[in-house]
Amino acid sequence: MEYEQWIRLDNASNIFLAARNEIDTKVFRLTAEMKDNIKPSILQEALNITYEEYPLFHSVLRRGFFWYYLEKSEEDPQVEKESEPPVSKIYKSGERNFLFRILYKENRIHLEVFHALTDGTGALWFLEDLLIEYVRLRYAKDEQNPKEKRQKADIEDSFNRYFREKKKRTQFDRFIQPLREIYKEQKINKRLLPSVTESPEDKKIYQIKGTLTPDHRPRIIHLEIPVKEALALARKEGVSLTMYLSALYLLTIYEAKEKKDEEITLSMSIPINLRQFFPSITVRNFFSTTVVDYTFKADKTPELSDICQKINQQFQKQLEKEALENRLKKHIAFEFYPPARIILRPIKDLILKGINKLNNRKITAAMSNLGIVHLPEEMSEYVENMYFLTSVIRPQFSVLSYGQTLNICFTSPFSETAIYQHFVEHLTAAGLEVAVDVNKVTREELEE
Numbered sequence: 001m002e003y004e005q006w007i008r009l010d011n012a013s014n015i016f017l018a019a020r021n022e023i024d025t026k027v028f029r030l031t032a033e034m035k036d037n038i039k040p041s042i043l044q045e046a047l048n049i050t051y052e053e054y055p056l057f058h059s060v061l062r063r064g065f066f067w068y069y070l071e072k073s074e075e076d077p078q079v080e081k082e083s084e085p086p087v088s089k090i091y092k093s094g095e096r097n098f099l100f101r102i103l104y105k106e107n108r109i110h111l112e113v114f115h116a117l118t119d120g121t122g123a124l125w126f127l128e129d130l131l132i133e134y135v136r137l138r139y140a141k142d143e144q145n146p147k148e149k150r151q152k153a154d155i156e157d158s159f160n161r162y163f164r165e166k167k168k169r170t171q172f173d174r175f176i177q178p179l180r181e182i183y184k185e186q187k188i189n190k191r192l193l194p195s196v197t198e199s200p201e202d203k204k205i206y207q208i209k210g211t212l213t214p215d216h217r218p219r220i221i222h223l224e225i226p227v228k229e230a231l232a233l234a235r236k237e238g239v240s241l242t243m244y245l246s247a248l249y250l251l252t253i254y255e256a257k258e259k260k261d262e263e264i265t266l267s268m269s270i271p272i273n274l275r276q277f278f279p280s281i282t283v284r285n286f287f288s289t290t291v292v293d294y295t296f297k298a299d300k301t302p303e304l305s306d307i308c309q310k311i312n313q314q315f316q317k318q319l320e321k322e323a324l325e326n327r328l329k330k331h332i333a334f335e336f337y338p339p340a341r342i343i344l345r346p347i348k349d350l351i352l353k354g355i356n357k358l359n360n361r362k363i364t365a366a367m368s369n370l371g372i373v374h375l376p377e378e379m380s381e382y383v384e385n386m387y388f389l390t391s392v393i394r395p396q397f398s399v400l401s402y403g404q405t406l407n408i409c410f411t412s413p414f415s416e417t418a419i420y421q422h423f424v425e426h427l428t429a430a431g432l433e434v435a436v437d438v439n440k441v442t443r444e445e446l447e448e
Helices: 013-019 040-052 120-139 158-163 171-192 227-237 241-256 304-318 321-335 345-360 377-381 418-429 443-447
Strands: 006-008 027-034 059-063 068-072 100-105 108-114 219-226 264-273 287-296 365-372 383-390 396-402 405-412 435-438
Touching: 013 068, 013 345, 027 120, 040 100, 040 120, 100 120, 108 120, 120 264, 120 365, 120 377, 120 383, 158 321, 219 227, 219 383, 219 418, 227 241, 227 304, 227 405, 241 264, 241 287, 241 304, 241 365, 241 396, 241 418, 287 304, 287 321, 304 321, 383 405, 405 418
Parallel strands: 264 365, 365 396
Antiparallel strands: 006 068, 027 108, 027 383, 059 068, 100 108, 219 405, 219 435, 264 287, 383 396, 396 405
């Protein structure tokens, strides 16, 4: 699909624009640690080649009367030496700047992306192709093994493809359909989620509090652990690695809480890559989120195994295709609901900002697992490690495995580190070797 003069934002993107702020810039970062220090001129050449292969990344964000939209830029992106804190603001209202940037420092290459452009999968594809070009240009003496062309659909909006009604309907049907979808979803949810747990909406959810960092840079704690040993721990509990790490994080948040004299519910927001369920190779956002929760009792010592099983039951129910389809159809129906379409964009932003604020009250923490990085085997000689992290309004952790290493990056708007100390202690107690790196955020740390 070719890039038209302008492109409507996908369903997931509008909320990022409404919800962004100085603390949570809605920017995420993917990083590659290379064997040698970066050569900027070669990195720029690799970017020029990769950029031409990704029409979506040519976009700048524009504001219309009713919605935001993407417009093609005639400029060329330039690599930059890293100088700002990680995941600093990219999109600035009214400016025609790119929605991504390529940074370098010493032996690291960073891709930072404003989430309204693409999701973690689309960004990872871009970075993988950039690294392949960089290594080819810097180290290869010939081109006997040309790069295999990636199969992707740059501009396709897979939300509309799979979840927007295409059949002809009367004007009345169009008007009433969102209400039907909501009613239908309520019935399906009652059937698909039978008393596994109360909905987080029905409970008061614990919110982590702390000391905000002085200049809003996130506290980053990067852990490296052996991926095989981590998978073995998850298999022992009979759950996926995502569920194991989420359960462990909920447990350590509770352990770091000072007062434990009352029943308290903690919840975790987890994104779902919809490409796993609906055939799509779009580079644009194509994900949903689900929330799982666990209630800690004041008179009962929490067991990691119990947390794993409880949140896994909830998660598996919400992964059922019918539940996913109906939840997403409701969101798409609202987007194309006739009264909503004629509401001016600034008012829509206020509405979405309010919805986001209410949703945040139902979430204690968040996680994101991008899975395994797949680079050509010969690249391992030049790419030593890869990981990713996000800007945050609440504590979150991001997971990526490369080679034999599982990388976990905790990011938090707060300077405190007690939660992560508990997390590391659990892993080391289970026999894992853990390498830890912590950035400096307080004035005292930065002045050292």
